[in-house]
Structures are given as C-alpha cells and as structure tokens.
Amino acid sequence: MADQTERRIEAATGRVLVADIGGTNTRVALAEGGRLVPGSVRRYRNAQFGGLEAVLGRFLEETGAARPAAACLAMAGPVHEGRGRLTNLAWTLDTEVLAAATGAETVDLLNDLQAQGHAIGHLSQEAMQVVLPGPPPRLDAPQLVVGIGTGFNAAPVYNTPRGRLVPASEAGHATLPVRTEQDLELARWITARHGFCSIEDALSGRGLPWIHDFLCERDGVPGGADSAGVLKRAAEGEGDEAARARAAVASFVRLAGGVCGDLALTLLPFGGVFLVGGMARAMAPHMGLGFAEAFRDKGRFGPFMERFAVTLVRDDDAALIGSAVHLDALLAARARS
Template sequence: MSAPSLLADIGGTNTRVALSRNGEVVQGSVRHFPNKEYDALEPVLRKYLQETGTQTPAAACLAMAGPVREGVGRLTNLDWSLDTATLAHATGAGTVTLLNDLQAQGHALGHLPSDALFPVIAGPPPRLEAAQLVIGIGTGFNAAPVFNTNAGRFVPPSESGHVSLPLRTEEDMQLARFLEEAHGFAAVEDALSGRGLVALHQFVCSQNDVPEKADLKGRQIMAAVAEGDAEARGAAALFSRFLGVVAGDLALTQLPFGGIFLIGGMARAMAPYLADLGFVGGLQDKGRFSDFMKQFSVTVISDDDAALIGMARHLQALLDYRK
C-alpha cells in the first residue's frame, strides 16, 4: 500500500492532524494538539508522525488561520510562521500545499454527512454550478466563497474578519468606541469570535451597570445564555444580529445561491439561538433588497474536523492534476 498523505488544520487554539488516502480522511487517524504546548508547528507534525508510525507521507496539505501568499503564511492569532519549504523538510513529503483554513472548509462542502448539517434558514437543494459561501467563527473570523467550475472547485482566500464592523444604530456606535479602546479599530473579528463574545458581554455589562458580571469567559457566557441571564442573552443577541448583518453583506457580494455555511466553535455554540436572537433579521434587513435576501439558505456545520475532509479532497485533486 502506498504511503498516506498528511493533513493539518492549524487554528489559533488547536491543531488537528490526520492522514488521508485517495481523497478520504483515514478513519481513526485524527489527533488534536493544543498549540500552547508547542513553539511551532514542526514539532507537532513530527510527534504525530512518530505516534502513528508514519515514516514519510506521500504529500501534505496544511490549512492555517491566517493569510497565505506564495506558500508562506503567518497565523493571525498565534505567533507561528509557516512556509512550504520548511514543512516539506519537516515531514519529508514531496508535495506540500498550504491553504487558508477557510479555503479548506470550502473544499469540504458537499462531502459532509447530513447529520453534521444544522439548518438555520431552509432553502432548496443548490444547483451544482451555484456559488456557495463558508463563514468560520471560532478563535477568529473569516469567510470564503466557493465556486464549482468545469475545471474543478475554486476557493479563493480572504481575510474578511478584519474589515470594519458594520454600524447602523447609536448602540452600534457605542459598541465600536468600546472595542476601539482595546484594539484601536472595530473590526468584524473583534465582535464575532470567541474573544468577541467576551467583549460584547463586557459591553452589555457596562451598559447595564453590572461590572461585577463582566469577567465571564466564553463558555460561562454561553452557559448563562442557556439559563436566561439578561446580560449574557444581550451579548448573544448582539452577536447574532451582527453575524446576520455581516453574512448578509457577504452574501450580496458573492451571491451564494448554493447556500451560506457557518462553521467553527462559536458557530456551533450559537446555532440554537441564532433564529431567536436576531440573526435572520440582521441578514435580511437590506432595504429594498430584503426580499431578495430570502433566497439564501443558512446551515451550521457541526463537524469540528470538516477542514480535514476539505484538505483531503483538495490534495487528491491537486495530485490527480499533476499526474
């Protein structure tokens, strides 16, 4: 049997590593590594190869939460730099490709089990040629369009989390000033991410004059949302509305008639509350284009390892093309 390929999904908090054969993730091969325990990616990959007894992978595909240009990238929320030459040396793989993590997620669409899909806004099954949009909300925020062409699937990279947070109301302006105190600029990711939810909760607590409740972490805030806590639900409502507004803006830019797909830890955590806390209204409130916005279905992807599936598909397509 030929050597397997190596896959690694490098987020701001964890790195997920797996093996693949013929465009499929090898069952039971997925391992999760906390990034805080390592100074760079190379030791993670070496440890994985050693633990799994993999000598030299046939090829490697890596996806990172940060911008990639000409085979070089730096993670946005982690002090790691990556490049294909160093990774080829670390793994011994003859072919190494480096993607933005949302590109990997985009390549997974259409290859995920139905029980990993949680509909928020239902819609008709997409036509094969229809554009799609994947939005990742976790440690950071990003989005990428997905185009299915005669030459194969094309998923261009972007850094959508660092555009300006859309502001309409006086409360929005107050929130922007609150976020600017910490970052100097109110970007989408400053509100729509794990730390974004914490910031939104701190803002609501300051508005409601309850500073003693402002030190909750993300998991504690979500637990408080489930319990009906006013400030936690207020933060979740801000999160849901802004996510809808941003998703709507991106939808008008890309026209994803094949559907919008939300992925990442924060997307999964917020999924049960989106419909009730303002997401749909935020997405569809576009003035004379409000009815037009009803054409876009929205689905939350619950599979935490979806990027690995996308990398396996992308890598196999690349290897087949080079034959």
C-alpha cells in the same frame, strides 16, 4: 502510455498528511484517495508546542506513520507564496520548512476557510443543520463559507469546468458594520481599547466576551467572563446577570446575521451559505434571537435574501476533509500533466 499515467496517479495520490491549524488547537490526520483514514485524527493544544513542526513530529511519532507522500495544511491566517503567519498565534508556516519536517515531497498551504470550502459536498447530511431554509442549492452556482471560531473569515466557492476554486480572503478584518445606536457604542468601545473595530473583534471567540464586557461596563458592573461563561450565564443564570448575558448573545447573533447577509449580497451564493467554526456551532441554539431578521434586513432587497439558504456545518473534521479532497485533486492533476 495510459497504464503509465494511471500508475503515476495511483502513486501520487497515496497516503498523505493533512492538518487544520487554528489559533488554539491543531488537528492532524492521514488521508488516502481524498478521504480521511479512519481513526487517524489527533488533536493538539498549540500552547504545548513551539511551532507546527513539533506538532507534526509528535503526530508522526505517536502514530508510527511512514513518511507521507504529500501534505496539505490549512491555517487560520493569510497565505502568500507558500508562507503564512497565523492571525491569533505567533507561528509562521513555510512549505519548504514543513516539507523538511514531514519528509513530504509536496506540501500545500491553504487558508483554513479555503479548506472548508473544498469540503462542501463531501460531508455527510448528518453534519449539516439548516439555519435558514431556502430554495434547493444550485450546484453550478457560487457558494459561501463563513467561519466563526477563534477568529472570523469567509471564502467564496466556485465550481468550474477545471475544478473547484476557493479564493483566499481575510474578510474578518474589514470594519464591523453598524446599524443601531448600540452597535455604534460597541464599535467605539472596542476602538477605544484596541485601536480598531473589525468584524472579528465582535464575531469570534473573543468577540462575545467583549460584547458582554461592554454591556457590563455600561451597567456599572464587573465583566471578565469568557465565551463559555457568557453562554452558561445566558442559559442557566438568573436576574440581571443572566439578562446581560442573553443580551450579549442576542447582539452577537444579530451582528452575525447582518454580516452574513452583507457577504451574501456581495457574492450571490445561490449554491448556499455555510457556517463553520466552534463559535458558529456554540451559537446554533441561539440563532432564533434575530439571525434571520438581520440576515434579511436589506431594505427593498429583503425578499431577495430569501433565495439564500444558510446551513451550519457540525463536522469538526471539515477542514481536514477539505484539505484531503483538495490535495487528492492537486496530485492527480499533476500526475496527468
């Protein structure tokens, strides 16, 4: 009986397909035994495809991969009962449709921050950069993953006797907190143009340009730069233009520190706070512009905030790795049942 169970587990945890679907790009890879197959990661621009099924079909065609035993897909949007719609892209994902497209017998759909949460503890030390030092993380304590990229989200991570639990969240669509008069003016400016000012409206790929446009309009000069343009002006520009760009970057960093601090107080992640996403990585050189001060600016709980270490995840494959780890555990558990 034991040998039969082991054979079932081995068959169930064979080569699988994993994907990380963002608002701009989709990354696809093969995995085996909870690890990515070396050299299998491919990246696709979403604008060149009509839907995820076409992306996965292209991947299987280009790689010549056989029908995967299973698939785990991490998407930037809410997931409910095997269906989800990307927040910043008009794609709807359905596990039954994706099973037919890939030929996989098992398809699991996660929010991308859930996948990032499953990756914690399975990434190399070289991929981790300390943003705020703190006590050594307690492995049995909750952890917090905060994603700042095309959008914004956060997810708690719980390590339980039955395995890792990463509940889904849509934290980025909560109201942006304000602390200063400028924060209030920014929130009113965004609300006047877009109807509501969420955390994601300020802390995301579009958030930095919007902060910059707000400052430009306040000073009576043209805006219109994208995130890369704002960062370039901040690093290389001169005069008032560069000063405004640096002010936008500093505002972004300070708002990010305050929101991350609020989330830390809500969840008490003594296992550490982990920043992920393209915008988080782009802002890494600028974290000294007030992230720590805003993170710990919590009145009489300021000293308490020093208990939470903050680490930046630099591995662009983290969501793929987390999907592989999660799917491996899921298939093994099913095989044992």
